[in-house]
Amino acid sequence: MLRAGGIVLGGSLVSGSATAAGGDGSTTLTLLSYNDIQTAAAEDKKFPRLVTLIEQRRAAADGPVVVVGGGDEVGPHALSPISQWRAPVDVLNKVGPDADVIGNHEFDYGFDAISNVTEDSEFPWLATNLVDSETGEAFDGTESERIVERGGVKVGLIGLADEGATTGKTNIDFEAEGVTIEDFTETGPAEAKRLKEEEDVDAVVALAHTGIDDAENLAEADADDDIDVVVVGDDEQFYPPEAVDGSIISEARARAAYLSEIELTIEGGEVTAFDGQLIEVTDDIEKDPTASSIINDYRADVGLDEVIVEAETPLDATFGSNYHRETGYGNLITDAMRDRAEADVAITNAGGIRSDSVYGPGEITGGDIFNTLPFPNTLVTVELTGEELVETLASQIVTLESGTGQDLGEEISQQTSGVRFEWVPHEGVDEQIRDVRVGGEPLDPDGTYDVAVNSFMANGGSGYPLEDKPVIEATDELLVTLVVDYLRERDTVAPEPEGRAQRVDRDLPDASVTVDGNGKVVTQFDAPDDVQSVADDTVAVWTPDGEHVDAEHVAFGEGDETLVVRLDDGDLADTIEDAADGDEVSLNLYAEYESSEYDHVYFERSRLNADVAATVRRRGRGASGRGRAAPPGR
Incomplete structure (x- = not known):
């Protein structure tokens, strides 16, 4: 019998959670998990409190405890341009998880940097279905699986990623790097079966950087129910532990806001019951002093707490706003890019604006801007014809009729400066981008325009068709740095939407x-x-x-x-x-x-x-x- 718990607020458990049975041969294994730490890694706020909460739940458990992560822990965050992966890894070393999984943001610093991430980590990073194309083994620095023996219980841990979290969200050419991305719905169940039959594990936990939908597909594909728990990352959903097709699936939102706790009853070498919940990381949980010290030492090195400008309107860095429509903050960022590049047009991808928070009105610090632009992206100016500019803008439209559109709504997925246009988010229309004006004048399809973008986009990231376009200037200037400098030159800013991208x-x-x-x-x-x-x-x-x-x-x-x-x-x-x-x-x-x-x-x-x-x-x-x-x- 599988039984599920509920949502827990304030860092305390609801009554009725499973406890270790006495004398009946069963053991209660507590599985604690987090995912998508991302921007929280650079703030002395929730991350140090999450560290404390993990220690509290370890101490409170009546039986063995296993701690795991769901990926996207080392980026993006405000300290990425300075510390790269080091700040979050230093804090996670304090936590001492049993394993984490390689997600798309672990590749933020390039493919070769993965070995540095794993070398600095005092815990393993799993990539079960990302294998060396020649040997079929885990690629450099990662592991295929990890077996944890604790309190008489053997737990097999595997790490899985889907194409959306590999080729879909990185600029890595995995084939050129000698890495094969195996189908996680085939590799996952096969490895789980092997662990149970050959390694005699009592439970298999899949760390799946796939999002909830693909985690449910994984559970469905696991015909023999060998995967007991799927710890999910990537889509950052609030998903309390739930039984789906014979597996228990859970995702703890993101940015250290929640801790997933699942109590598994292990009896006769298998999971016979569970109780689970998400525990909110609240301000009444004390910060772990070591974690706070690590973060604050990095912050002090770059002056992230210095006030740089007064915002008279909110700077909206939320995903919902920036993916779906024009925002004042998106206008500010792209205005700064266009100003610095002296370009006709500037475009930045919505996914490059992070933190999912709103800043101001009021004082804005350098750390606020670093939180919202945490990637080490640099400014690049490319030359596009008018026709190519339209193609570039159209490449980001998500239609209402598409699968993503049915889940999240139609999206424009970018912010712009110097260009005004209408976008039609439907299938079967003649023009999805139309009535385009640059600098107030109608677009010349055959004319050429200087377009400022970030280096991720210039290399083809997010599906932008820019990889083969002529580069006018490729700077080493970080996008976040040029925006900070742009703001320093102003006493106040008051960006607002102004009809640059009109939905029709x-x-x-x-x-x-x-x-x-x-x-x-x-x-x-x-x-x-x-x-x-x-x-x-x-x-x-x-x-x-x-x-x-x-x-x-x-x-x-x-x-x-x-x-x-x-x-x-x-x-x-x-x-x-x-x-x-x-x-x-x-x-x-x-x-x-x-x-x-x-x-x-x-x-x-x-x-x-x-x-x-x-x-x-x-x-x-x-x-x-x-x-x-x-x-x-x-």
């Missing part, structure tokens, strides 16, 4: 209006069939320069087929004040709406767009200023 689900017909600064501008559109209602407070008209005017009045009721939008002509004229009499200015109207077709995951509503051609009249004031939608012409 459906089109309205084009419209033509006259703008003379008097009265009102009214437009009327035939609405698409899936429009059920329109959110009045989201309707606005945007200029090519990123200025916008909110609608004064919106009319669209249930059963209506037309959308009527009214704007103040004076406000609209003010936003295009540089236009001369007779000029035609291309505007865009955007509106959010409830759709009968699209079921969004991240966004609250779908989004409409209409191209609006505004003819400017600086003379003859008093004209009506009215316009009506032209026939569809997209």
Whole structure:
């Protein structure tokens, strides 16, 4: 019988957890696990408290204890450019885990550095399905498996990674490095069976840097249920221990926020029951002094606690925001890149913005910026044609209809500067990137543009098609350093989204209006069939320069087929004040709406767009200023 526990807050266990049985021949083995320490490794906050919690749970266990990690422990973090893997490894040596697994961020410092990571670690790093292509054995510095004997119980530990955590998230050419990535759903169960049949282990624990979905696939593929526990890393989910297809699966979120504790009843050489929970790492848990000292000594070396700027708006470094839409902080980072490179455009990948936190408003320290940009990426400027720039932007779109889109919602997956565009996150559309402007001017498909990116992207990381593009300048300047320097030059910053990347689900017909600064501008559109209602407070008209005017009045009721939008002509004229009499200015109207077709995951509503051609009249004031939608012409 498998029985599962629940969520534990405040660092204390719920009652009813399994205890070592007396006299019945059974033993309770406690398995403690963490995963994806990442940015917490550079902060004297949760990581030292996690160290204390592990020691507390070791002491409280009524039976043998095994401690393991789920990978992505040594990066990325704010100290990466200075200490690389050393700060987190030094702290983990204090913990003394029985094993950890090689994840994609263990490759942050390059393939050759893995042997340095393993050499400095006083515990083994497992890579069961990443093998030397010639020998079939573990590649340099790693181990295929580890058997731990404790309290009369033998536990077999294996380490697995999927393609998403290897070729999908690194720039490593594993084939060129002589490493074969075996199918973890085949290698894992086969090695578990071998450990039980040949090594006579009582339990097998798979450290799987795969994410929950692939961990469940692993459990399903393990037909003989030889894998008893799957400790998961990579997708950073809050996943309390749960029985799935004969295995117990658990993931402790990330960044030292939780500790997974699973109590396994071992009887007759097998796991017969379990109780498990996630224990929150809270501020009332004392910090381990050695761990704090290690982190603070590294921080002092680089002055991470120095205030460098005052932020008047929040600097949003959360994954949800930066993957799905334009953010003020993404604008700040890419503005700094474009400024330093003197480039036309700057792009940075959403995955390069870390910490999953919001900083400010208020004082911002160097450590805050290092937390959000922890990779040792440098600034690179490449030359792209307009057509290649569109291809580059389109390479990052995740459509709503895709598997990832169904799980996480449609994504733009990047932040930009110097370029404005619309993105259409759906399958089967003619253009997923459209209406592109660089420096306020329409994109020239055959023209060339200087584009600043980071070195990870320039080498083809995250699927960017840049590896073979001409390099104008490849600097040794760290991305994080140039952003810090950019901020030091300013007393305050107040970055906000400004319409650089506009999401569009459906089109309205084009419209033509006259703008003379008097009265009102009214437009009327035939609405698409899936429009059920329109959110009045989201309707606005945007200029090519990123200025916008909110609608004064919106009319669209249930059963209506037309959308009527009214704007103040004076406000609209003010936003295009540089236009001369007779000029035609291309505007865009955007509106959010409830759709009968699209079921969004991240966004609250779908989004409409209409191209609006505004003819400017600086003379003859008093004209009506009215316009009506032209026939569809997209």
